[in-house]
Amino acid sequence: MSAGQGRSSVALRGSLRLRLLLGTLVWIAASIAVAGWALGVLFSQHVAMQFHAELNTHLDQLAAHLVVDQSGQPALSVAQSEPRFSRPYSGIYWQIDGLERPQGTALGLLRSRSLWDDVLKVPVDAPLNGEVHQHRIAGPGGARLGAVERAVMPEVAAGQAGNAFRLVVAADERQMLEPVKKFSGMLWLALGLLGLGLGAVAVIQVLVGLAPLRRLFGALAAVRSGDTQKLEGHFPGEVQPLVEEFNSVLAQNAEVVERARTQAGNLAHALKTPLSVIANAANGKDSELARMVSGQVEVARKQIDYHLSRSRAAASVRVPGARTVVLPVLDGLVRVMRRIHVERNLEIVVQPVSQPAVFRGEEQDLQEMLGNLLDNACKWAAQRIEVTLAVVSDELRITLDDDGRGIAEGERERVLSRGERADEQVPGSGLGLAIVEDLARLYGGRVELADSPLGGLRVVLALPSA
Template identity: 55%
Template sequence: MSRMSVRGSLRARLLAGSLVWILAALTATGFVLADLFREHVTERFEAELRIHLDQLTANVEFGADAVPRLRAELSDPRLRRPLSGLYWQIDREGGDAVRGMLRSRSLWDTTLEVPRDGPRDGEVHVHAVAGPDRERLVMMERIVRLEDGAAAPLRLIVAADERGMTHPVREFVGLLVIALGVLAAGLVTAVMLQVSIGLAPLKRLSAQLAEIRDGRSRRLEGAFPNEVQPLVDELNAVLSHDAEVVARARTQAGNLAHAIKTPLAVLGNAAMREEGALARLVSDQVATAQRQVDYHLARARAAAATQVPGLRTALRPVVEGLVRVMQRVHAERKLRIAIEAMPDAAAFRGEEQDLQEMLGNLIDNACKWARHAVRVAAVVRDGAVEIVIDDDGPGLSVDARDAMFARGARADEDVPGSGLGLGIVRDLAQLYGGRIELGQAPAGGLRASLILPAA
């Protein structure tokens, strides 16, 4: 897992933290359980040796010739089977040979070599020694003296293969590792499920925010957990506040437009009733002022709209409406205005009025210059919608295309227009993060490509 994925993902942090704690807890548990079981097996093993040693002590006696012997055989049958792993032996204290030394049949013809540690009477010592088949033995010894003290003290020894103690521990540890591994897998699965369920509201919140961004919704809907609901309420409050700010800005822009246009209309009407150079000058300046007001109001409206999330305008209805209008406006020229290759799902992430403003200018400009036909098409790719308007008019040279974006620039003074259309389209597109490009149409005329963010 990369450093960025762990530091940047809440899910990765929770899973990594849980995994560390699960592994640490289960590892500690495994060591503790293994150690407890090892101590238990060791105690049982030594307890069994002590039983054999006590039985050996109870059965040893001296005959009339002061030679030790056993009154009865010890009960465990392994002591009678050669090299069985369980042994006993009797010798003199200090390791001196005993005439007629006693040892179990399981020792066969070998003798246990034991440390010379000299335990006190009745004291039991435990040692690890080598056995007859080079196996490791756990040995237990005891010194026994006769009450009359006539004979030398005896060293009573029992020993058993330590594999009888280590094998159960090894098997238990193997089973414990498997069990803890299964438990760890189950706990990790449970943690992953818990994290997924716990973070599901955040995933749903992200999906709803994406719907707001794409224009499919205007606010966050549904119930969320108590820990997330305050965030949802704050986001909805911010969205509502932004919508109110934009609404007030639009209202103020409309009031300003009405306040300016009314005096301009009065001046224009008065100038139209008069004759002379002054009246024509006033009419021209009033028309210029009205165009400037429309231009800057469109920019202000678009600038406000780009700050509002959730805007979505379907492309086809707007284009179809503009085509019907243009067919009526340019009816005397009998142009063929065709809509081609336009996906029904194509949508612009912005205000409908701004889309109408941009496309209206481009389609109207194409109709003014077209000889017979205008073609409108659209395609959606890479998060953007590209609307292409082609005409079969005379077209423009490369140098003239760049100059057309200057405010008030016109390709032909004989063609009606204000010269502000392409400038408005360019500025509105840039406010939305888009652009407009001019090129040559397949029919030889002008191609205007409007690229806007898709919803």
């Protein structure tokens, strides 16, 4: 099988619309072909029966009008009523022969004027008295004729010898074939128009019948893009159970995620409380054990924060329909950062947005990522931080620029690693950028570091856009 045939086979198996249309159109074409053939055969048989019935009628009239004179010669008591017998080469003929005369050795005893100088040459098969035989013979001008013949022995006067005569009536077969040909042309034209109409109806029926599936696809796309939390709309009874089951699965999934978040929070509180007690017990003591305990408590806190944030994000990524408008979240975080770093008198500017920026994900995860990025920028900036939002295709890009010292190109990959810090003298856990990097990857996004036009570091957070 060629590559083109393989692709066609895959497309046929993968498309319900194509399979329905192809099956319907093939059935329509086959039905029309069989109907056309059957109607053509029936009409042809009907015309043939009429053709031979007309010949038999003329043959009966010829036999009824046949008489024999005193000399034994045949004659017609009444002329045939069909006017075409009197018109030369009209296409219908009659002839009376004597059976005792060899065929072809002499002209017929009697013949219609339509034969003019020709003779009907009918094969001699010695029909019995009154028996009708059918033949196909050559006629005037080489035309094919359908002929019927009958042998009769008319009554004669007493004492006279009776002779047997053969009566022949023939007609041009074109009188039978031409109506069939015209009928076949009109029949196939009508059936062709009927097929086109049925094909158009089939296409409309398939499109209308599959319209609920297109609406279902649109509803699924709305859930995926975050416009809604469940499938909405009116669907036929055959599709509605599927919609209800899908909505039930979405509700159960959201419940599972919410339960996981609750458990994660409970775990955080359950672990942080003992850690706080241990840390408080070690504080204020200047011993090697106390310093070791304090250091390990801090490491445990970092790991708890990191893994809880990552597990919560991993669960929320699988929730369809989540969407968050970025600007309100960003404005709230900017206000918080201004209060936290009020002593530094930083200028945090959010550039105007040309179009709505919507993140396809959970608000808590967006706050986690933007909060870490803004906090890092505030720690390193000298005076100014600029935040820019942009939507490129289906990607949301959040860019943060600061006028701090920046990070050397060779160090940028390292600072994205978990627990790595650019400067040990600046407070922090070293997990901020790592958490942002992991969360972004879970959503199918990324974090990029570059030189900022302000002189410091540029951080680009790329996320899926709703």
